[in-house]
Amino acid sequence: MTRLNDNFLKLRAGYLFPEIARRVEAFSVAHPQLAPRIVRAGIGDVTEPLPAVAISALHRAVDDLGRRETFHGYGPPTGLLSVRQAIAEGDFRSRGIAVDDDEIFLSDGSKPDCSAVLEILGCGNTVAVTDPVYPVYVDTNVMAGNTGAARAEGGYEGIVAIPTSAATAFAAEPPEQRVDVVYLCSPNNPTGTVLSRAALERWVEWARRHESIILFDAAYEAFIRDGSLPRSIFEIAGARECAMEFRSFSKNGGFTGLRCGYTVLPKSLQARAADGSRHALHALWTRRWSTCSNGVSYPVQRAAESLYTAPGRAQTRQLIDFYLGNAALLLAACEGLGMRAFGGVNAPYVWVECPAGVSSWQAFDALLTQGQLVVTPGAGFGRCGEGYFRISAFNSRANAEEAGRRLAVLTAATAATR
Amino acid sequence: MTRLNDNFLKLRAGYLFPEIARRVEAFSVAHPQLAPRIVRAGIGDVTEPLPAVAISALHRAVDDLGRRETFHGYGPPTGLLSVRQAIAEGDFRSRGIAVDDDEIFLSDGSKPDCSAVLEILGCGNTVAVTDPVYPVYVDTNVMAGNTGAARAEGGYEGIVAIPTSAATAFAAEPPEQRVDVVYLCSPNNPTGTVLSRAALERWVEWARRHESIILFDAAYEAFIRDGSLPRSIFEIAGARECAMEFRSFSKNGGFTGLRCGYTVLPKSLQARAADGSRHALHALWTRRWSTCSNGVSYPVQRAAESLYTAPGRAQTRQLIDFYLGNAALLLAACEGLGMRAFGGVNAPYVWVECPAGVSSWQAFDALLTQGQLVVTPGAGFGRCGEGYFRISAFNSRANAEEAGRRLAVLTAATAATR
Incomplete structure (x- = not known):
C-alpha cells in the first residue's frame, strides 16, 4: 500500500x-x-x-483580462519584472539596501513561503525557533521531517527553542550551540518585540561564524516607525551571505484575502551539498518556482505594484x-x-x-x-x-x-x- | 554549513x-x-x-474588498464553502458522481497541486508516469527525493516510465509491476489521448488490487465532448478508494493568469504509515492546507464560482x-x-x-x-x-x-x- x-x-x-x-x-x-x-x-x-490605489489597480487589471489585446495568461513563475523592480527599488534600493530585481520572488503569501522554503533546504538540518513563536515555523518543520516526536511538555524533539522572557522584553539572543537554520520574526509575532540594530548585528555575526541561515520574517516591518530600528535584515552588513527575508502585503496593504507576499533571496546565500560543495540557494529557489508554480494572480500583482506609487x-x-x-x-x-x-x-x-x-x-x-x-x-x-x-x-x-x-x-x- | x-x-x-x-x-x-x-x-x-461572467464577478469581488462592510480578509484555507459547493454540485453530483463539498480543495492551480501532494505522501514510494509525460510530475518527484540520478538516455533512476506509442494511439495500460503512485492525465498532455471508460476501469481495478494511488490529472476534461468518455476518474466504481483528481480553471475559464484549480480527495482514500496502520489522506491534506496556506485570492474564488452559473x-x-x-x-x-x-x-x-x-x-x-x-x-x-x-x-x-x-x-x- x-x-x-x-x-x-x-x-x-x-x-x-x-x-x-x-x-x-x-x-x-x-x-x-x-x-x-x-x-x-x-x-x-x-x-x-x-487602499483605493489597489482597488483601482485591480479593476484595471481585471479589464485587461477582459480584452484580447491586453489579456495576460501565464506570467513568469517568480513574478512580473515590473513588480519585482518596484519592490526591489521601493523597499530596498531607495533605502540604501542592495537587492537586485531577480532576488525578489513573488508569492501568494508569507505562510506558503515559510513552508516552501523547506523544499530547497536539506532534510535533517538543525532548526531553531524563538519561543514563543508563530506555530507555522514549527509545524512545517515537523511535516518536513526535521523534528522528532512531540514532547509532553510542548514542542518537538530536535527543534531548538530559544527561550525569551519578560526579563529581556522577549528579545531573542543567538544560542550558544550551532544550529543550521534559525527563524527570526521582527516585529515579532506574537510578542510585538522589535529587534534592535545591535541585536540583529549579533545574529548576523553569529550566523556567519556558524555558517547558519537566518530565515527573517519581516511581515510586520511596515509597523516600524522608529527610524533607528532595522526594517530589513539586509540593513545589516554581511546579511546577504547568511539570510533570506520574508515579506507580506497582508498587513501594510490589507491583502490577507487578496494573497500576496514575497521573499528576498540574495544570490550570495549558499548552502552545502552532501559532497561538501557549496551552491547558491538562489538557483534552487528559482527552479522550485519554475517547476511548482505559475506565479501570482495577475490582478493581485498589479495591486501589489500600486502600493509603491506615491498615493x-x-x-x-x-x-x-x-x-x-x-x-x-x-x-x-x-x-x-x-x-x-x-x-x-x-x-x-x-x-x-x-x-x-x-x-x-x-x-x-x-x-x-x-x-x-x-x-x-x-x-x-x-x-x-x-x-x-x-x-x-x-x-x-x-x-x-x-x-x-x-x-x-x-x-x-x-x-x-x- | x-x-x-x-x-x-x-x-x-x-x-x-x-x-x-x-x-x-x-x-x-x-x-x-x-x-x-x-x-x-x-x-x-x-x-x-x-468569460464575461468572470469579469463581472471579479469586479464585484474587488468592490467588496473596497468597502468595510463587505471586506474579506483571511478565508478558509481550503476555499470558501459556497465555491466548494458549486464545484461539488456542478462538476460531480449533478453528473451522478458522489463527491462531498469538503472533498474539494481549492488551490492556485494544478501545477502547485501536483507538487504539494507529494508533501502528504511518504518519501520512497515507487512512482510511475506514462511516457511521454507532463514534466512537472517527474521533476517534482526528483525534488522530493523519490528518484535516483538522471539517466543518460533520459528519465531518472527509480521512476517507472510506462511507454505509450502510436500503436495504441498513446493510451497507457497498467504496468505488470506494482507501483505505489501512478500519474494519469486524460485528456493527455502532451498527446491529446483520452482514456476510454474501459481503460480507466482497468486502471482502477489494477490500483485497488495493488493498493496503489492514481493521481488523476483532469485539467483538460472540459474538452471532452464525446459523452461516452469519462471526464472524471470518479465516474469509475471503486475510484474513491484509490484515486485523487486534479482539476483546473486554466483552460475552461481561461484562468492561466488568474490562477485557480482544485483537487478532489475522497475521505475514503487511505495510505499506510510506517507501523502499517491505515489513515485517510483527507486529514493530512486538510492539515497541509491549514498549516501551509491561507487559501486562494478572494476575487479569484468568486470568478471560479461564476463559471458554474447558467451564463x-x-x-x-x-x-x-x-x-x-x-x-x-x-x-x-x-x-x-x-x-x-x-x-x-x-x-x-x-x-x-x-x-x-x-x-x-x-x-x-x-x-x-x-x-x-x-x-x-x-x-x-x-x-x-x-x-x-x-x-x-x-x-x-x-x-x-x-x-x-x-x-x-x-x-x-x-x-x-x-
Missing part, C-alpha cells in the same frame, strides 16, 4: 487558530444570545478596506497609522488595568501577561465566556508563551476600544477570587 | 518551457526582422479574454468550442500535409509525428528558424516523445490557421533533402 508522510502523524491535533475557532463556535452555539457580542482580536486579520505609499501609511492607533489604545487599556504588556509600539500585537495563577487558555476561556472577547492564548505559541496572551490591533476602532474595556473581566475575575 | 536539498542537483538543466523560451529569445535576437512573425503554439496558454456554463462552453475549432483546424492541416497526427479531438493538443529521420528538437528548430512557428518538442516529455512534437490549440484563430500553414516547412525541408 502507498506510504503516507509519517511526519504528519507527529503533529499535535489542531493548528492553533482552528482550535480557537472551534472554541468560539462551541461558545456561540451554547450561548446564541451572546454570540453577536463577540469581539474578535485573536487572528491577526485586517479589517479595513483595501499607494500614502494610503498604506494611513492604514498602518490606523492599526498603530488601535495598538496604542490596547496598550493604554492594559496599563490602565494594571496589566503588564509588551509590544504594541512599532508592532500590531500587544502581548499581555495573565493575572497571577491564570494560565493562557484559562485567560482565553475567561475572556471568551465572560467578556466575549477572543484573544490568542500564549501557550499556543510555545512554552515561553504560557502566562501570556496576544491581542491583535487588526480591528475596527470601535472593536479595539471595546476589547480594551473587556479586558477588565480578567482583573475583575482575579479580584473576585482573592 | 546549512545543507541544501541535494535532490535538486539531480535535475537536468532547464525545465522544458524555459529552454524553449531561451531558444526563441536567441532566435529573435539573431533575426530581429523575423521576430514579429513568430507564432507561438508551444506553451498551452490561453489567448482569449476571460458561466454557456460562456465556458463557447471558449472551449473556440479552441476545439483550432484543434480541428490544426489536425486537418497535418492531414493535408500528409503528417501523422494524434489528439486534437476531445483535447486541445495535437501530437504530430516528425518526418522520418528528423528528431523532435530538429523539428522544433526547423519550424522556428524556417517557419517562425514555436511548437513543443516531444523529447521534452520523455523518451517515447522523441519523433513527435506538440502543437497547442490555445491560440487566436488567425494564429492557428497560420500555424497550420507553416507546418509545411517541415515537409518541404524533408522533400528538399531527398
